[in-house]
């Protein structure tokens with residue numbers, strides 16, 4: 001597994017693979033890897049990528065003031081061991097000064113899907129995500145890139161950016177990977193201890209409750225979102241940020257009965273800010 005630390009080194013690796021006619025798959029991360037990340041590299045192989053790259057970069061521009069940039073969990077050695085085991089061919093590990101040299105002043109702003117939900121609660125977050133992902137794409141020059149569906153709005157933002165800026169990269173969404181008790185895997189689960197870990201289950205419990213209602217015939221998106229909300233409100237250690245019903249493609253709020261809807265939830269539980277979602281559609285949940 002090759003370790004590359006500058007944009008030039010990463011581009012050199014990608015250009016050499018492209019010259020050999022290889023299909024490059026790429027999944028960027030902020031490290032602190034879990035099975036959800038590992039699934040992305042398997043998906044890229046399944047989709048025919050024969051040169052697979054990862055990146056580990058805790059991106060300062062997507063954290064707001066007072067957020068967890070400084071304490072975001074970092075463990076490069078363990079991450080590299082996991083990526084090696086996952087069969088990744090190259091890992092891009094730039095430093096902050098490599099990504100944002102003195103005088104950097106260009107940002108990518110994706111209108112529409114960046115608004116509302118996490119975009120409202122974390123102003124500037126998706127501008128930081130879109131900017132860093134554009135830069136990572138320009139370094140890794142992939143044919144295909146994979147992102148987890150847990151960050152559903154992020155995935156929509158990246159899809160829009162890749163399309164609008166003609167990146168020519170196929171964007172794949174990978175299903176949420178859950179712990180055996182239902183908690184969506186996230187690097188931020190590291191912040192959850194004891195009773196907070198138990199309380200964190202209110203997010204998935206709320207979504208699964210809405211899923212049961214949907215299966216029993218409930219099609220009112222507001223009633224489905226209410227089911228999620230009331231589960232979170234019933235958990236004293238949790239504080240609800242939002243629980244909303246949105247169109248899975250456009251993320252526009254849906255208010256009238258529908259056979260296909262994504263429920264998105266965000267809540268604080270102890271020191272952690274957690275997000276989760278589920279897409280419900282006639283014929284089964286996705």
Ligand code: PAF
Nearest residue numbers: 028029030059129132151
């Ligand atoms: O989902 C993440 O881990 C990050 O937001 C990403 C896409 C790697 C950009 O920093």
